[in-house]
Amino acid sequence: MIDRDPAPSSIHDFATWAPVLRLVRDGGAEGQAATSVRVAGRIGRQSWSLPSRRRLPQPGRAAQVKGGQDEFEAVERVRTGLADAGVDDISFTARISPDGTTSLRLLAPSPAVETGIGTTHPGTLILVEGAVPQPWRCLPDPAPDAVPAPSADLGLLERTLRERLPDAVGATETEIAATEARLGVTLPEELKVLYRVTRFRWEDWGDDEAAERECTAVGWEAFRLDDLYIADASSRHCQWQFAAMEAVVTLPGAAVQGLVGSPGWIVFGDNGGGDRLAVDLTPGPRGHRGQIIMLSHEESVGASLVADSLTDLVMNRHSERVGGSGADRxxxxxxxxxxxxxxxxxxxxxxxxxxxxxxxxxxxxxxxxxxxxxxxxxxxxxxxxxxxxxxxxxxxxxxxxxxxxxxxxxxxxxxxxxxxxxxxxxxxxxxxxxxxxxxxxxxxxxxxxxxQIIKTVLEGDLGPLPQRLSP
Known part of the structure; x- marks a missing residue:
């Protein structure tokens, strides 16, 4: 570990850390008046993790709001220092003597270390710059023989949408072409029909009720044409520690390839709960080109089949096809x-x-x-x-x-x-x-x-433990 002298920044000022250190020391002081204590934690701009040393309320008394406010204010002081130093996250460990003298060690983040979740120890070490786990490098298998489902009906899809949305404003061919150029892919015909009928822009609706009517008419929260995106592997971020534990598996009877992402997954909406709806142009061995899949926000790999076509989705005909379970593998x-x-x-x-x-x-x-x-x-x-x-x-x-x-x-x-x-x-x-x-x-x-992870050592004095009042 590389030691360095404190730099001229408030994050390297012991006074910045003193309220946090007093809080965790004083909260677990029973039985420790004669011994040194070691405390450790992590504070970031978005979250923090401190040792659970807060005192429980005495029997029959409620916990005080002040305790939570004291912690917030102490942490906020450190977070201000992080912002001033341009640092997102920092870990610390301190040895506090009975008389209050303290040795504080700060561990500055390294660009080669992913911050762990809820831990003060170093997160995943990225040994090769830019490396991603194997599942995130997997591309879809070619599906040259895949064809649209028989249920894909451009005429029925357009008539149904225009009946449900008679006043909708559709996208122009120029707008559709601009989206294709931005995405680098030709939109499937069913998706073009959808956006020719309505482009799902707030400025076209005038009020929230109109927006709700459009979502109800199609059956999902649709994205504007400008917000379509490709759900490739990079769109599903996952920390190395967890991503390395995944595997990409596509069974012979699968309708959807078991990928992290694909250049053929065009996301066009949301189910209202954070799960993305996409048109699948790279289906599995038993899938249809243009089928509708859902990418769960709780999973990092794979997608589930929702409908065989966009026509089916609009007509509320969900697919009942299932692939092989792979239980014998x-x-x-x-x-x-x-x-x-x-x-x-x-x-x-x-x-x-x-x-x-x-x-x-x-x-x-x-x-x-x-x-x-x-x-x-x-x-x-x-x-x-x-x-x-x-x-x-x-x-x-x-x-x-x-x-x-x-x-x-x-x-x-x-x-x-x-x-x-x-x-x-x-x-x-x-x-x-x-x-x-x-x-x-x-x-x-x-x-x-x-x-390297750089260690900075600060020395200071927290003063003696406060005297406890008798219950």
Whole structure:
């Protein structure tokens, strides 16, 4: 970890941090008057995570609003400092002595580290600049023989829309052509019919009731022609740590390809709950060109079939087609834990891409059964679950590796960190001091010559603990 002297910025002024440090120290002071305490947390411009050291109200008394206001004001002081320094997020750890003298260490974010969710420890380390997980690199399989569904009826679609929307203002051919040029794709004929009838612009409606009538007429919250977009993989952001655990699988009987995104998915609306509706021009083996699919806002991979055509969607005829379940295939993603797959041996097969070894109540496991598997690209192992971390050297296709600090220490000391990695993460047991964890992170970043996490040390005095009033 690189140490540096405090720079001339309010975020590097101990007074900026003192209210937060007093808050977390004083909130858990019972029984600690004679001992030093260590506190750690993270504060960002959008969110923060502080240790749960706040005092509970005395029996029969309600919690005070003031406690929450004190925390907000203390955090806001730090967030102002972040904004002044042009920093989005910062982690801290502090050692506070009984007399109030404090050593505060700030860990500045590195452009090579994704901020973790709800954690003060370093997030995912991006070892190769610009790298994305394998599922986000997958393109659709060609579907040259795919044709529109028999239910696609341009005449019926236009008549129905004009009957429902007699006063709608449609897009011009010039506007449609401009959208095609912007997207880099020719719009399917059904979508052109829709926008020739109505372009879904607020200025055409005049009031909210007119907007509601148009949405009711088509059955969804439609986007303006100017707001159509391609749902390619880049449109579905997911942090490396979670994206690396996904797999792209399209079964032979599937109507929709199991992709993160596709250059042939044209998003044109929303179901009102955050799920996107798209026309699919790259269907699965049993799909139709121009079918309507839904991309769930709760998922990062795949889409579900809604209707065989836009005509069917407008006529409220939803598809009942389903593809093969794939139940006879071993999973590409395997979770070995006390409630999942019972062993590494049971998870191993040539198509395995992701192996997660979770909480385990038996002896540490061997990786021998998965050594040499041709597609295994992700390994996540909970701390203490591996019998021999050096067996990882036999996993030659790994692009993401998540281990505990002790396991990473074994690999680093042996010079056995896989050079095939694009990203890595350190899993931490409980409330571990994150300075040693950050030191390991910086060793890993150094192997790929990536920007380091910089530590700044501040010294200060919080004063003595306040005297408690008797109940």
């Amino acid at each position: 071993p999973p590409a993603v395997a979770y070995v834990n006390v409630r999942g797959i019972p062993s590494v041996e049971a998870a191993a097969h040539p198509g395995l891409e992701v192996l997660s070894i979770g909480v385990w109540d038996a002896a540490p496991v061997s990786l021998a059964p998965v050594t040499g598997l041709p597609r295994l690209r992700t390994l996540s192992a909970y701390p203490g679950t591996l019998a021999d971390p050096l067996q990882i050297a036999g996993l030659t296709q790994l692009e993401f590796l998540e281990l505990g600090p002790e396991e990473w220490r074994v690999l680093l000391d042996a010079g056995a960190v896989p050079r095939s990695l694009s990203a890595a993460a350190i899993t931490v047991h409980g409330d571990q001091d994150h300075l040693p964890v950050t030191a390991i992170a910086n060793e890993l970043l150094a192997l790929w010559d990536r920007p």
